[in-house]
Amino acid sequence: MATRTNQDRRSISQVSELLGIPVPTIRSWERRYDFPSPARTEGRHRRYSPDEIDRLRSLRDEITRGHPARKAVELVRSGGSDVARSEFLDRFADAAQALDVDGVRRSLDQAVELLGVERAIVEVTMPGMRELGDQWQSGRCDVATEHAATAVVRQWFARLSAATPPPFRSRPLVLATGPTELHTIGLEAFAVLLGRRGWPIRMLGALTPTDALITALMSSRAGGTIVTAQRSVGRRGAIESLRAADRISGRGVFFAGNAFATPRSREGVPGTYLGTDLVAAAELVGSVVR
Numbered sequence: 001m002a003t004r005t006n007q008d009r010r011s012i013s014q015v016s017e018l019l020g021i022p023v024p025t026i027r028s029w030e031r032r033y034d035f036p037s038p039a040r041t042e043g044r045h046r047r048y049s050p051d052e053i054d055r056l057r058s059l060r061d062e063i064t065r066g067h068p069a070r071k072a073v074e075l076v077r078s079g080g081s082d083v084a085r086s087e088f089l090d091r092f093a094d095a096a097q098a099l100d101v102d103g104v105r106r107s108l109d110q111a112v113e114l115l116g117v118e119r120a121i122v123e124v125t126m127p128g129m130r131e132l133g134d135q136w137q138s139g140r141c142d143v144a145t146e147h148a149a150t151a152v153v154r155q156w157f158a159r160l161s162a163a164t165p166p167p168f169r170s171r172p173l174v175l176a177t178g179p180t181e182l183h184t185i186g187l188e189a190f191a192v193l194l195g196r197r198g199w200p201i202r203m204l205g206a207l208t209p210t211d212a213l214i215t216a217l218m219s220s221r222a223g224g225t226i227v228t229a230q231r232s233v234g235r236r237g238a239i240e241s242l243r244a245a246d247r248i249s250g251r252g253v254f255f256a257g258n259a260f261a262t263p264r265s266r267e268g269v270p271g272t273y274l275g276t277d278l279v280a281a282a283e284l285v286g287s288v289v290r
Contacts, residue, residue, distance in 0.1 A: 009039065009047035019057055029059065033073045061279070066116040066196075085115065085123050092128040096149040097141060104152045117160060117196065121189050122278050125153060129185055150185060157188045164195045171223030172200035173285070174216050176208035178238030178259075183230040186257065186278075190226065193282040199223075210241045217249060224252030224289040226274070229259035239269055246270035252289045256281065 016023045029035050036052040048056070055076055062072035088111040095103030111120035132149055135141040173194060175187050184206050191201045202220050204213065217225055225245045229238035238255065246253045253271035260266050266273050272288060274281035 009049055010053065012046045012048070015048050015053055015056065018053065019060055021056065021060055026056065029056075029069065029073070033070065035059065035073050035077070062116060062119075064118070066112070066118065085111075088115075088120075088124045089128055089131075092124060092149075093131060096128070096132055096145055099145060099148050101148060101152045104149055105156060108153070108156050118193060118279055121160075121192060125156075126186065126189060126278070129153060153185060154188060157192055160192045161195050161201075164192070167195065167200040168198040169200065169223070171289075172202050172220050173289070174202045174204060174213065174220060174222045174225040176204035176213050176216075176225070176227055176241070177206050178227060178229040178234045178241055179207060179209050180237045181229045181231065181234040181257075182206045183228075183257075186230070187226070187228050190256075190278055190281065193278055194285065197282055197286055199285075208241070210237075210244050213241050214244050214248065217245060222249070222252075224254065224285065225249060226254045226256065226285070227271075228255065228257040230257045232259050232265070235259040235265060242270050254281075254285060254288075 010018070012023055012026055016026060030037065036048070036055055038046045038048045038052055041047060058076045059072050062075050063069060067075065088107055091107035092104060095107055108120060108125060111124040115123065129149065132141065132146050136143060136146045175191055177184060177187065188203070191203055195201050202216060202222065204216055213225065213227070216222070227238050227241050227245070229235050238259065242253055242255055254274050255269060255271050256274040260269065260273060272284065274284060
């Protein structure tokens with residue numbers, strides 16, 4: 001058993017390569033925060049267990065989401081902030097139902113303070129908007145409530161994008177919906193995450209005709225494009241746009257949305273499916289488009 005445990009442990013250089021964290025940074029976290037505290041060989045070389053590697057990965061992700069290192073360590077050690085997330089969702093929902101736009105904005109800003117930008121988007125904003133959409137469809141809230149919350153969230157996304165440092169990547173990403181698709185909140189959220197990873201963004205938004213998408217791709221010399229569709233009736237138009245984009249962009253073509261939720265709905269669709277995890281999707285785009 002001891003031999004198997006030793007085989008499962010990795011050196012600091014292996015962990016650095018696996019997680020993309022510089023060796024000096026890993027050492028600094030251990031020195032400053034005693035996080036983690038790996039076992040040592042007789043020669044005093046660090047050996048990291050799978051659990052310690054997972055904790056380092058979580059710490060890296062929390063810092064990527066905008067937390068200072070010390071706060072990120074506290075969050076990972078505490079196992080997250082499930083209670084706080086629930087409280088923020090409740091505040092968001094209550095403010096939206098009361099058409100309290102300042103309250104909606106305040107609940108999102110407070111979520112950022114505790115969770116960081118990306119977790120606030122992924123774990124509070126998007127679930128909150130999905131819940132409002134479900135309530136509207138079931139008749140538990142009216143369209144004014146949903147529209148008011150959507151307007152506030154869009155303004156909030158725009159403010160986050162404006163606060164993002166200038167992009168360092170040379171070629172932009174073009175983001176659009178299919179030609180008959182109106183829903184853009186998920187696409188706007190994704191634009192924030194991509195912008196935080198250094199991408200210049202060209203947001204075309206809703207109801208983007210295929211010809212307009214191709215013109216934008218060619219004129220901007222884009223590195224890639226993301227096309228979304230939420231309704232099944234919008235899937236065909238989105239696929240036409242993806243096929244046209246694929247002819248000129250090659251592998252830098254991505255798609256997402258509820259219209260592509262099932263494996264069958266993705267059969268024969270050109271490009272890379274991004275899934276439902278916005279953070280993982282942003283990292284996937286970065287790994288494909290170089």
